[in-house]
Amino acid sequence: MTERQDKGGLERVAVIDFETTGLSPGIGCRATEIAVVLLENGRVAGRFQSLMNAGVRVPPDIERLTGISNAMLKAAPPADAVMREAAEFVGDTPLVAHNAAFDRKFWDYELGQFGRTRRQDFACTLLLARRLLPAAPNHKLGTLTRWAGLPATGQAHRALADAEMAANLMAHLTRVLRVQHGLDRVSHQLLCGLQKVAAKQVPEYLRRVTAV
């Protein structure tokens, strides 16, 4: 464990969210907006947000979904410049995203456009919520936010609003681990281990962790 860890809470993490032109860079989709929310001991310690111009057109259905238009991207800074700035903002801070498999693909792809590689793992609030909040009606980010009584953060499907929702959810999941499972510290390493454990094995995993 090399990262800072705060007693009684969640160590510093960077919660990220991408808006994109589609579901995968493997089929030509690119990022259009990124937001990063630094969460430290359950509280927001910093924010980064920017549109980015990757030189691709936004399909009409995606423009309707996100509200991000081709005209907005035309005036946005180049994608590589934005990603360099985002990577600098994040540094070595462990990463978190909702459905991290999606954001990890775009993070890796956009960094790869200028020769950089990811240096840290992603924890996934979707996988963690499936294990820790099994009674939720579903595990969409918006549903979990409303179901858990977390604050509204603005327009859904914009990067900063979604990253703040995911950060609030991450803080809520930390509280669940502390209050319901007796953990006094929640590390990113623990979260990454927990999200790989089968749902039925979660109680045993947490008992083993708290016994150490």
Place this chain on the structure above:
DNA sequence: TGCCAGGCCCTCTTTAGGGCCTT
């Protein structure tokens, strides 16, 4: 026109299929 990805996870499973999630 409609679909295009991919990992996770459950079940009527494991030599598979399909829903959930992200944009």
